Amino acid sequence: MARYFIEVSYKGARYAGFQVQDNVLTIQSEVEKALAVYFRQPVALSGSSRTDSGVHARQNFFQFDGDFAVPDRAMYNLNAILPGDIAINSIRKMRDDAHCRFDAIAREYEYTIYKMKDPFIADRAYFFPYTVDEGVLQEAASVIKEYTDFTSFSKRNTQVKTFNCKIIYSEWERRDDCLVYRVKANRFLRGMVRGLTGTMLRVGRGKMTIDDLRRVIEAKDCTGADFSVPGHGLLLVKVEYPEGYFEKV
Incomplete structure (x- = not known):
């Protein structure tokens, strides 16, 4: 076998x-x-x-x-x-x-949003026609790196032993007319990237403050997070294994 x-x-x-x-x-x-x-x-x-x-x-x-x-x-x-x-x-x-x-040591995800209607990316990015403060978004992404317990960003009825995740990077990047949230961690919880993205977008629109974001994270309660962004804007970019992993047969 x-x-x-x-x-x-x-x-x-x-x-x-x-x-x-x-x-x-x-x-x-x-x-x-x-x-x-x-x-x-x-x-x-x-x-x-x-x-x-x-x-x-x-x-x-x-x-x-x-x-x-x-x-x-x-x-x-x-x-x-x-x-x-x-x-x-x-x-x-x-x-x-x-x-x-x-054996995987990390996963990388991207979530893409766009402001101007574009039929060529509509099936792989989230149409979000609102003004957001990109500087505040970047600050929110940096705050996320300070934490390891992401209970607030895990959907309910998930069977995991721990809600701890080690964030390797968390950042927003502009690509032409799109904004892309890039995040890499050793593991992710069910719905976590969408929860992070939706909640940060509320911060970027001024509906929440950075301090509000911290309170959501520290509350360890998923009712404070926003999971409403759709799945089609999310891309699993890479599953990472230890160096030389595929050479050891």
């Missing part, structure tokens, strides 16, 4: 999320369906980073164990089976104890 990692990218607009769920279309269900067609047997996947409904990914990973050969042409053939909004970028044979979720 050999272990393999599958690197995928996808547009999440049509999907109810990353992880398989009953009676809905997900990224995992589509990839498992393609694997079953190609290998002519069921192939169970485990994922690295779960993304919510509508969220996109430039890089995410699945793993599976198989006692069958995975030929070099498998990636090409699987991509021919998969729908156009999901792509397999690599299939790597890994060590038997490798784990795509628990």
Whole structure:
């Protein structure tokens, strides 16, 4: 039995999320369906980073164990089976104890907003036609780096042992007519990036102060955060593993 990692990218607009769920279309269900067609047997996947409904990914990973050969042409053939909004970028044979979720050391996300109507980015950025103070947004992003407990930015009914996350960077960046929130951490909670983004936008619009943001974080109560920004503005950019991780087979 050999272990393999599958690197995928996808547009999440049509999907109810990353992880398989009953009676809905997900990224995992589509990839498992393609694997079953190609290998002519069921192939169970485990994922690295779960993304919510509508969220996109430039890089995410699945793993599976198989006692069958995975030929070099498998990636090409699987991509021919998969729908156009999901792509397999690599299939790597890994060590038997490798784990795509628990071995990851960081994840990077971006959330993009735009002010002027633009049909060419409408499916991957949030139309936000309001004036925001970019300096205050940047200050809010810096405040987030001061904290490790993000209970206030985790949606309810999530089963985690700790709400602590180590933020590596948190910043806003202007790209042409868009504003992009960039954040990297060792781990993220369910809904966390959208909660951070929505709450900071309230600060940027003057609906909250920086001190209000601190109070929301320190309250450890998700009712104070704003999770209302839609999923289609969020992109999982990268799942990071230790240096040389993929060379140790």
